[in-house]
Amino acid sequence: MGHIIVTGAGSGLGRALTIGLVERGHRVAMMGRRYHKLQQQEQLLGNAVVGIAADLANHEQVEIAFAAAVEWGGLPEMVIHCAGVGEFGPVGIYTAQQIRMVVESNLISTILVAQQTVRLIGQQGGVLANVLSSAAQTSKANESLYCASKWGMRGFLESLRAELKGTPLRLVNLYPSGIRSEFWDNSDHVDSSGFMTPADAAAYMLDALAAKSSCHVTDLVIGRNE
Amino acid sequence: MGHIIVTGAGSGLGRALTIGLVERGHRVAMMGRRYHKLQQQEQLLGNAVVGIAADLANHEQVEIAFAAAVEWGGLPEMVIHCAGVGEFGPVGIYTAQQIRMVVESNLISTILVAQQTVRLIGQQGGVLANVLSSAAQTSKANESLYCASKWGMRGFLESLRAELKGTPLRLVNLYPSGIRSEFWDNSDHVDSSGFMTPADAAAYMLDALAAKSSCHVTDLVIGRNE
Numbered sequence: 001m002g003h004i005i006v007t008g009a010g011s012g013l014g015r016a017l018t019i020g021l022v023e024r025g026h027r028v029a030m031m032g033r034r035y036h037k038l039q040q041q042e043q044l045l046g047n048a049v050v051g052i053a054a055d056l057a058n059h060e061q062v063e064i065a066f067a068a069a070v071e072w073g074g075l076p077e078m079v080i081h082c083a084g085v086g087e088f089g090p091v092g093i094y095t096a097q098q099i100r101m102v103v104e105s106n107l108i109s110t111i112l113v114a115q116q117t118v119r120l121i122g123q124q125g126g127v128l129a130n131v132l133s134s135a136a137q138t139s140k141a142n143e144s145l146y147c148a149s150k151w152g153m154r155g156f157l158e159s160l161r162a163e164l165k166g167t168p169l170r171l172v173n174l175y176p177s178g179i180r181s182e183f184w185d186n187s188d189h190v191d192s193s194g195f196m197t198p199a200d201a202a203a204y205m206l207d208a209l210a211a212k213s214s215c216h217v218t219d220l221v222i223g224r225n226e
Numbered sequence: 227m228g229h230i231i232v233t234g235a236g237s238g239l240g241r242a243l244t245i246g247l248v249e250r251g252h253r254v255a256m257m258g259r260r261y262h263k264l265q266q267q268e269q270l271l272g273n274a275v276v277g278i279a280a281d282l283a284n285h286e287q288v289e290i291a292f293a294a295a296v297e298w299g300g301l302p303e304m305v306i307h308c309a310g311v312g313e314f315g316p317v318g319i320y321t322a323q324q325i326r327m328v329v330e331s332n333l334i335s336t337i338l339v340a341q342q343t344v345r346l347i348g349q350q351g352g353v354l355a356n357v358l359s360s361a362a363q364t365s366k367a368n369e370s371l372y373c374a375s376k377w378g379m380r381g382f383l384e385s386l387r388a389e390l391k392g393t394p395l396r397l398v399n400l401y402p403s404g405i406r407s408e409f410w411d412n413s414d415h416v417d418s419s420g421f422m423t424p425a426d427a428a429a430y431m432l433d434a435l436a437a438k439s440s441c442h443v444t445d446l447v448i449g450r451n452e
Contacts (some may be wrong), residue, residue: 153385
């Protein structure tokens with residue numbers, strides 16, 4: 001059985017997805033920018049995982065990272081693109097650098113990861129799951145930059161799904177609302193104390209991603225209690 | 227009366243909008259990357275227009291271009307962001323450079339133009355109109371990159387509209403389907419011969435953008451005949 005690639009695996013939801021996948025018997029190639037975070041996961045999870053440091057908004061680095069994953073575990077059966085960042089506030093406060101960083105980290109990375117996934121397993125088939133956000137379905141004030149990136153992901157993935165119709169590669173779009181994680185550490189945009197835990201969100205997602213003989217989940221929306 | 231800023235004014239829909247605005251008695255600051263195209267418009271339309279060359283995906287250039295427009299015509303009463311590009315085909319064919327170019331030209335430019343518009347006329351009020359596309363509402367195969375940029379624009383603008391609610395700056399989102407123009411010159415993605423003309427699309431848009439005392443158009447969707 002092939003392994004699973006998880007991006008953004010060093011923290012938050014990606015970390016929880018990786019732990020959940022290993023608990024379910026999978027091997028995981030973890031990708032992320034911060035290698036020390038991936039190393040912590042390697043120490044926790046042992047030989048079931050490997051950490052591959054990469055800037056997923058950089059075409060060459062994505063290509064090299066996916067090649068390294070294949071070298072380690074063969075062709076993946078599933079790719080879960082979870083890496084992402086956020087900046088929040090009224091439109092005037094975003095710097096040119098922040099605009100570029102959010103669009104590249106969330107949207108351009110999605111396109112580059114999808115390209116590699118189609119290239120590697122477009123023929124044999126498998127699953128490409130992307131973690132979007134409730135912000136890809138609604139548009140709240142002071143989230144314009146984040147919404148730009150997340151709606152962009154949605155448009156890209158909906159078009160790609162039309163393109164892949166009839167092929168053995170399935171697209172699963174995951175739309176969680178706010179998750180309690182270090183995603184919010186440098187933001188006072190929200191009080192994240194009532195948000196869902198990464199482990200709970202990951203558990204729902206992994207249930208939805210489990211293969212069945214006659215059908216599969218295409219879209220999963222997760223809201224928080226209360 | 228203030229003037230109107232039109233981006234992408236050198237060709238296609240932006241060119242037709244500019245001509246239509248001048249016919250209706252407005253003065254237009256035209257922005258675009260290709261100065262020779264803007265110069266042709268200056269020769270055609272005389273003192274009613276000025277051409278300002280700028281890469282609208284570059285923060286400093288947008289800032290300088292808007293300052294030049296204000297220098298020429300005072301604060302604008304309306305900004306119409308029409309500049310945009312497209313690349314089409316299956317996801318695997320897009321180069322890293324094409325991905326960056328489409329996302330920057332369509333999405334990042336929208337954010338930067340909106341920032342300058344809010345900064346200049348957020349208090350006094352006016353109109354910020356953006357030309358999106360039917361591709362921001364549907365997601366067809368082989369349009370994944372274009373959809374990424376156009377859905378991103380939509381998410382950004384919907385969030386910005388929520389943010390600006392109750393302020394005197396209005397957002398108008400324009401969604402034309404395919405327009406017959408040089409936009410398609412380097413593409414065999416579609417046969418554009420049956421598409422709408424820039425002049426027809428511009429006429430509908432300018433009617434929708436004309437001020438009325440008790441209401442205003444927020445969204446305009448234009449489909450082609452047949």
